[in-house]
Amino acid sequence: MHEKAQRHRVVVIGGGFGGLAAVERLKGADVDITIVDHRNHHLFQPLLYQVATTALSPSEIAWPIRMLVRQRPEVTTVLGSVVGIDRATQVVELEDGARLPFDSLIIATGARHAYFGHDDWEPYAPGLKTLEDATAMRRRLLVAFEAAEREGDPARRQALLTFAIIGAGPTGVELAGAIIELARLTLRDEFRSIRPEEARVILIEAGPRVLPNFRETLSAYALGALQRLGVEVHLGEAVTEVTAGSVSYGGKVLEADTIIWAAGVQASPAARWLDAEADRAGRIKVNPDLTVPGNPDIFAIGDTVSLTGPNGKPVPGIADAAKQGGRYAADSIRTRLAGRTMPPFRYRHLGDIATIGRSAAVIDFGWLQLTGWVGWWAWGLAHIYFLIGIKNRISVALSWLWIYLTGHRSARLITFGEAGNTGSSEVYAPPDQRPETEKGRTPAVPGPP
């Protein structure tokens, strides 16, 4: 009577949008679930650019994964790094030697930025995928203004106040709008030597228009909105070289101390763990039911897979696609436990959304397009709705209201990697005792204590 048959074991790798949607959808199913992530937090990535540009603080867009599942006793959260998957014995291998056996596996490991064979550009043009990326970018942006304030040479000062963004997808467009507003609105009146109008924000895109995923009328609107804010947009010009402090494109060389990479992503190493077939971006080529060929119990979802949607176009690497994949995988596990099978996954594209500064946004629902301040309010409300928990919704709404009313951004902190600091708390340490701050570039102002 008291004996219990072992329940079906589901392992979910990755606590992002896809993984958490799967766990949510498995609520009440007769399964034991283990979530593995190398981070302790779920990150609301669509707002990460707002952390990088000082509007929000990291904890406003991140939640401990184990807190989100605390009321699910059948869910175990493991902080750990996956190093391999044994397809034959159905075991996930962690870096510390731990092994997690599974009956069903959901791989939801996302993507990182890709440099298309130019990995050497990364130190000079960092991308934006993690909270650490965001606080590092925030530091670079703020330090550039501080250094410019103290720079006597006009050419060097202009280079310090030049911000180049490579790639005009939603992240590039949103960063460009936020950085120019940071310079012209938030930092207004705070400097004595430089004037905020001196700051140049340059958006470089190899393709013919900004927001290439949107319909052309909305791309055109977004281009106009960026230009009205003062962003210089260069279309159809591919970047050919990035160095410490300069970017080459369209035959020109631009001196820019701050260069940001928003041009491409590459899948997680999940395909390597599985030795599975992948596309050029490393994304696993999955079956129409989101399983990995050869392993019907291994699902892969979200940014780490390559999949074609019903319209013949690739399923985009956005949060909603990952969530739909996670729900589908969960439903598949449930129906199989009930002895049935599911029809193939069918992606439904709900829409595209991007914001440009604090009073314009473009939204394309297919049946409805919104622009301008109507779009901006719809964008804001949608994002607050998608945040988790009342506390963070109030907190983000307050931060945005504050910026809207006063222009003040509340998270303007220059902080340094604390790792190097742990061993030394000398208040005014000489330079040689300081932790390395940025690879490939000596900061123009003094480093951390």
Place this chain on the structure above:
Amino acid sequence: MHEKAQRHRVVVIGGGFGGLAAVERLKGADVDITIVDHRNHHLFQPLLYQVATTALSPSEIAWPIRMLVRQRPEVTTVLGSVVGIDRATQVVELEDGARLPFDSLIIATGARHAYFGHDDWEPYAPGLKTLEDATAMRRRLLVAFEAAEREGDPARRQALLTFAIIGAGPTGVELAGAIIELARLTLRDEFRSIRPEEARVILIEAGPRVLPNFRETLSAYALGALQRLGVEVHLGEAVTEVTAGSVSYGGKVLEADTIIWAAGVQASPAARWLDAEADRAGRIKVNPDLTVPGNPDIFAIGDTVSLTGPNGKPVPGIADAAKQGGRYAADSIRTRLAGRTMPPFRYRHLGDIATIGRSAAVIDFGWLQLTGWVGWWAWGLAHIYFLIGIKNRISVALSWLWIYLTGHRSARLITFGEAGNTGSSEVYAPPDQRPETEKGRTPAVPGPP
């Protein structure tokens, strides 16, 4: 007609409580002011322990210095590290070679933790003075629980769940209360292998009582409040050794993976810059008018000076003492410009305040003592009052209300020093590509990506 005599130049080193109070008090005076700080932000240090224990996020207790003085065109903010002061020519020397001449100088450079000749203990028992210290401590605390959850050996698990705090002044007492509430309240129900009750918080104090600056009845109350929360308090036992994972005191050796130093402070190197006489903690021995002997135009205030109050006791290293010193120095400069002189500085001790968990605090105003929840509410309201700006007041009040109602702490992020991350964004990097996380100790769970 258009010629302007050069105005009296005031340089303020340090944008802490003392430095900013001086700048505030100089409003309207016929002076040009330069604030130099190696940080871009003013930090509300009394709440730093709440960042370390996940209750508040860094930006809730820090403000960009130049934002605070944006409406004062006569004030210039410089982000830079001071390396020396030339007393004869009246020039402050910055690390990058810049030189700031002054007519009056206010040194408000604060203090850091001191290990009383045991600097080798620092990597194993870090202290709490900067935002980076706080986020590093937050990471250590949260990682300890994560590692314990995955630890099979009961003795190792107990060591991971043992938190030793050295020093029972306000910081030690507040940290002890916050850590035990984090374990027993916030993390409740979130782990599957460990139980929060297994966590031990041990407060070690060489002196005979906790909160030695308070009157004895309040110390006794605080001791009882700590013990009711479950903190183990060891009084009259000096720490004799700290290693990676153990602390020795009173003839015992305690295995504790997390050891926190809250036992002492040491002044900034300002005395060395000046080659001035200092006490054993490095604090400058100033004249009764807060000037440095031999230089009537150089004031030194706050934690970096040694001073005896009117009651014969040393002026304590608290925010209010720094503020009073800053205001006095500003008033001295004003009166001298008017051709008069000020009577000596007279410190007025307004009171002592410390909190123990979320429902008890001790306040000693001299004429009034408060304890229990009355004290806690008075503590909370006082601290919200002393925060700068409406936005941060609302934000901190919201965070506290949330913890009070739900026990949830909103800033439970394990983040790593982003510096090492800048050069590599590999999602699942092998261990040898990872930045160093903690000196002297290999983390028990995997490092950053």
